[in-house]
Amino acid sequence: MTAASYGVCMNLRDTASLVTGASRGLGRALAAQLAAAGSRVVMVAREREPLEQAAAEIRSAGGIAHALVADIGDIESVHPIAAQAAALVGPIDILVNNASTLGPTPLRLLLDTECEDLTRVLEVNLVGPFRLTKVIAGSMALRGRGLVVNISSDASVEAYPTWGAYSISKAALDHLTRIWAVELAEAGVRFLSIDPGEMNTRMHADAIPDADPASLADPAEVAARIATLIARPEPSSGARLKAEGVAP
């Protein structure tokens, strides 16, 4: 008789989470979602006022949330972010690399893209998540548990004109997810890339100003779907998932 295999779901209660880009949009909604599920959340963003407001909102709803003002694209801020987060909520169990930048808007053709702008987009969307994961996932690997979620985009698989810098950063981020996953498979650390789909956020408005907001998903609903995906034991580490169609 063969034993049926089953996965173990991730209970968010009493976990410690770190969410980047948490002052607005999907990051803010994800932080609220994780806190509502019982995780102690550290929220990172560059702008103090909206970030502290978002953290205060979560606290007033009974959650545990701390605000850390920092730029994910700044190499000097990586160790301070990781250490302050661990000091505030304990060793991090869930890292959500959500912060990202489009680069200059309106979006530009590659031939019109300045090299410095491409570099900055890669620093924030790709190198920043690499650095933060590198500093945090070692402790996860030692403890034999942890989840890293990299927020992707359909632009990582589709070739849309003018989305070049952002697209290649997200395509590389998806592959970074896969490499992390194979390297840390034995250590019990899971990695997921999640494509949230089109949402009614400031970033979307910056990219496509004339889009009809009514046709776009609410970040809070998408965050609820992502929370469902995170808690599931499957699919396996390294997968690229779409939030669309997931029952929250």
Added chain:
Amino acid sequence: MTSASFERARDDARLLVLESRSGRLHDRAVGDLPELLAPGDLLVLNDAATLPASLTGRTAAGEPIELRLAGPPTGDRWPAVLFGAGDWRTRTEDRAAPPRVTPGERLDFGGLTAQVVSVALLSPRLVDVRFDRTGEALWRALYAVGRPVQYAHHERDLALWSVQTAYAARPWAVEMPSAGRPLGWRVLGGLRRRGVELAWLTHAAGLSATGDPVLDAALPLPEQYDIPERTVQAVARARADGRRVLAVGTTVVRALEGAARQSGGLCSGPGTTALVMGERTRPLVVDGLITGIHAPGESHYRLLGAFAPAAALAAAAQHAARRGYQPHELGDLALVVPSLAVAAGLRPAARSRAPMELARAAEI
């Protein structure tokens, strides 16, 4: 920003192996650890991240000072040691004495203020301070104002990243738990594939020098630790099975041996230890350790006396000096174990590891 080439890559460090029973010495590399340890060994690491614990500022009277945090806070009180004008470029023993401070006095660190809560009877340099803020605001200010504690044997400012281990989490250490620094994930993953079990605790590694002979003689000061239940269980299982418990660093030795000497025995959770070990100390938990290269006269060297005979340690120290092993906190390592005979796999331990897996581990 210091470049990566300033500090050496993690597992480039050399490893001096001392078999304490026979006194045999071996010149190896940190990358060889997976083949030097035995399947079934339990290796316990200190996951404390290193704080930027050096704060430069002024007293209320405007005199320049350096305050070095000596450990994590108890409540909102941080233990700390005061230094006079100057910085790490001056040898600690040559530093000017700090001005006398009194309880209630304010110390200003350029955007962060602390109030002296108490001054120790042992030394006027040893104080407790309370900062003017708490929570996120305090952590943000500490990371903005503070720098890693360092000593005159380095020529350049140490960057915060360069004093972290590859598995650091909570910032509790005021000096790097340096025995773990050369352990990268190639080595740690190799150890796991070898069948070595990894466990961890958090120990607030303290200051190694204060410049005050009276205070230096009292080092290490009591240090906080936090031992997870999983680690207590792993140690108990290893002891019951007759497997070895090996510590990465003297901080792990102090945490485990200190905790085991508490009235209730080795328990999980937070605690404080003032344990000082030497040749008369019989270890209750730890069979061997990985540590830095230490010289006679240092407190770390005295601690090694609990794990190897004095003559073997002296011979090892001479060998290390002759062969140019680097003694400082970014330097080389020593492995002190009763014997390598078991560790080298001559007596394969009967564990649930497939031979294939061992063969693969040996290739790494």
